[in-house]
Amino acid sequence: MGSLDRENVGIGLDLSVGVEGVLPSLARPANASRIFHGIVFDAGSTGTRIHVYTFIQKDPAELPLLEKETFQSVKPGLSAYADTPETAGETVRQLLRVAKKAVPHVEWERTPVVLRATAGLRLLPPKKAQALLDEVEVAFEESPFFVPDNSVHIMNGTDEGILAWVTVNFLTGQLQAKTKKTVGTLDLGGASTQITFLPKFKRKVFESSCLSRKFREDWSFGGLTYKISGIPDGSTGFTECYKEMLKVVKGVIHQPPELQDSNTFYAFSYYFDIAVEAGLIDERRGGMVKVQDYSIRAKEVCNKLSMYLATKPFLCMDITYITCLLKDGFGFKDETILKLTQKVNNVETSWALGAIFDYFQNIKIH
Numbered sequence: 001m002g003s004l005d006r007e008n009v010g011i012g013l014d015l016s017v018g019v020e021g022v023l024p025s026l027a028r029p030a031n032a033s034r035i036f037h038g039i040v041f042d043a044g045s046t047g048t049r050i051h052v053y054t055f056i057q058k059d060p061a062e063l064p065l066l067e068k069e070t071f072q073s074v075k076p077g078l079s080a081y082a083d084t085p086e087t088a089g090e091t092v093r094q095l096l097r098v099a100k101k102a103v104p105h106v107e108w109e110r111t112p113v114v115l116r117a118t119a120g121l122r123l124l125p126p127k128k129a130q131a132l133l134d135e136v137e138v139a140f141e142e143s144p145f146f147v148p149d150n151s152v153h154i155m156n157g158t159d160e161g162i163l164a165w166v167t168v169n170f171l172t173g174q175l176q177a178k179t180k181k182t183v184g185t186l187d188l189g190g191a192s193t194q195i196t197f198l199p200k201f202k203r204k205v206f207e208s209s210c211l212s213r214k215f216r217e218d219w220s221f222g223g224l225t226y227k228i229s230g231i232p233d234g235s236t237g238f239t240e241c242y243k244e245m246l247k248v249v250k251g252v253i254h255q256p257p258e259l260q261d262s263n264t265f266y267a268f269s270y271y272f273d274i275a276v277e278a279g280l281i282d283e284r285r286g287g288m289v290k291v292q293d294y295s296i297r298a299k300e301v302c303n304k305l306s307m308y309l310a311t312k313p314f315l316c317m318d319i320t321y322i323t324c325l326l327k328d329g330f331g332f333k334d335e336t337i338l339k340l341t342q343k344v345n346n347v348e349t350s351w352a353l354g355a356i357f358d359y360f361q362n363i364k365i366h
């Protein structure tokens, strides 16, 4: 949580950048600033997060300023409650307390609350996912906040990518700037690459050359248990692992290709977490890395798998997957620089802010 530097965020909208009417001009007396709020739940595969946004709209012709974000997260994600959906309702009720504190009482009934779920719920059997969403909706209806139509649903990956782009370009001032330069964004979800792999590998046993030959683990997801292991008599190492990742990455479409022309890429979520785990950046400060930094580290880790068996058994797979996705998925060069950050101007880099923009745009309050 923190206040924003208003100079940096949200002055002077240039509507020509393709987000025309992204936020409403709310009815109000002339010359009076208008404060309004929006609540977004990010139901991710590893956790549930609440973002409470406070906006100030000074001029109806311009984008509002983001005054403040209040953020809190809990683990695990809602998909962990596939067989006890009431617990999902409890999680949401607990986080709604944060919203009650952040939003003044008089504003509650006109403050929208929405929840968007991502990979964790997408991968559950539809009935189980729906039962979880129903419990969330009950919790929302009991709350004092405004529950719009279609308030709770599962988003697709393309929406995640686009909304994350809106967020970062708003926070970095690109949407407000007169120049048409925007920054690219890379968001990678998934509790681990296992989630990415799951739909691809129909076998229940999943063996990989990215794991140490001695590695064995049961991994449960959505009520099923998968046996994951190294290949006892197979070859390991970076080259073998990369070949395997290539099969998964082929055909993965994450972002419109024109974004590859951007000069700067902001990368967050799993790109950030894995860079921390691999020792490429500091967790508190984030940092800049080149695509080749991931690949150099991947080689080091994968070619010494036994060293990481006890502490970071999935690091080789995760970092090789990221390397492969950046190089062969997006076609980035070794020298492309990624800015790894969890926050921009003190606001979480997540699709959530983009989602509330999308909501305000769709209701078209004038």
Ligand SMILES: Nc1ncnc2c1ncn2[C@@H]1O[C@H](COP(=O)(O)OP(=O)(O)O)[C@@H](O)[C@H]1O
Pocket: 043, 044, 045, 046, 047, 049, 077, 118, 119, 120, 188, 189, 190, 191, 268, 269, 270, 273, 342, 348, 349, 350
């Ligand atoms: N708001 C956030 N702040 C910090 N880390 C996040 C945030 N959202 C996601 N992550 C990280 O991003 C990765 C993807 O997780 P998650 O969002 O739960 O999965 P998915 O998007 O696939 O449903 C995880 O490593 C998680 O720690």
Ligand SMILES: [Ca+2]
Pocket: 044, 045, 118, 188, 189, 190, 269
């Ligand atoms: Ca996510």
